[in-house]
Amino acid sequence: xxxxxxxxxxxxxxxxxxxxxxxxxxxxxxxxxxxxxxxxxxxxxxxxxxxxxxxxxxxxxxxxxxxxxxxxxxxxxxxxxxxxxxxxxxxxxxxxxxxxxxxxxxxxxxxxxxxxxxxxxxxxxxxxxxxxxxxxxxxxxxxxxxxxxxxx
Numbered sequence: 001x002x003x004x005x006x007x008x009x010x011x012x013x014x015x016x017x018x019x020x021x022x023x024x025x026x027x028x029x030x031x032x033x034x035x036x037x038x039x040x041x042x043x044x045x046x047x048x049x050x051x052x053x054x055x056x057x058x059x060x061x062x063x064x065x066x067x068x069x070x071x072x073x074x075x076x077x078x079x080x081x082x083x084x085x086x087x088x089x090x091x092x093x094x095x096x097x098x099x100x101x102x103x104x105x106x107x108x109x110x111x112x113x114x115x116x117x118x119x120x121x122x123x124x125x126x127x128x129x130x131x132x133x134x135x136x137x138x139x140x141x142x143x144x145x146x147x148x149x150x151x152x
Contacts (some may be wrong), residue, residue: 011037013151016139018096020148026086027069031150032096034136035078042077046125047132049073050110052080053118054129055099057111062095089145097140103133 005022014037021029035042056071059082069083084092106126113121 009150018143019150028084030082032082033079037078046123047128050124050126050129053110053112054103054106058099058102100133100137104130
């Protein structure tokens with residue numbers, strides 16, 4: 001079998017940040033890397049689950065929410081994939097920054113986290129999600145489209 005593209009990235013050189021994972025016609029997949037693979041402790045499931053709920057709800061409620069295809073966790077628990085349609089890289093980066101700022105300041109009920117709405121509603125941790133968001137904002141505060149290439 002062919003090795004899938006995400007397994008072809010040299011994870012020994014991968015740093016925290018935002019990268020373009022792939023482009024398929026008008027769909028861009030961004031790698032939102034919040035941990036250095038195999039060198040840092042991974043995020044908790046509860047923090048990731050909460051980030052997923054809040055970020056996905058936030059970006060889908062922006063003016064270009066219809067251009068959001070998907071936001072979800074990596075199985076390795078080092079980050080997330082964010083798929084957009086027909087958005088500029090600069091806009092996507094700003095949207096990511098805005099989304100993580102929103103998480104860092106969020107108070108209240110986690111969107112979609114009731115028994116009726118969520119398949120694992122007891123596995124959330126807002127305090128951890130906010131801490132993760134604040135830490136990641138420090139990493140990406142000056143990130144631009146020129147920073148989107150994976151390290152070589």
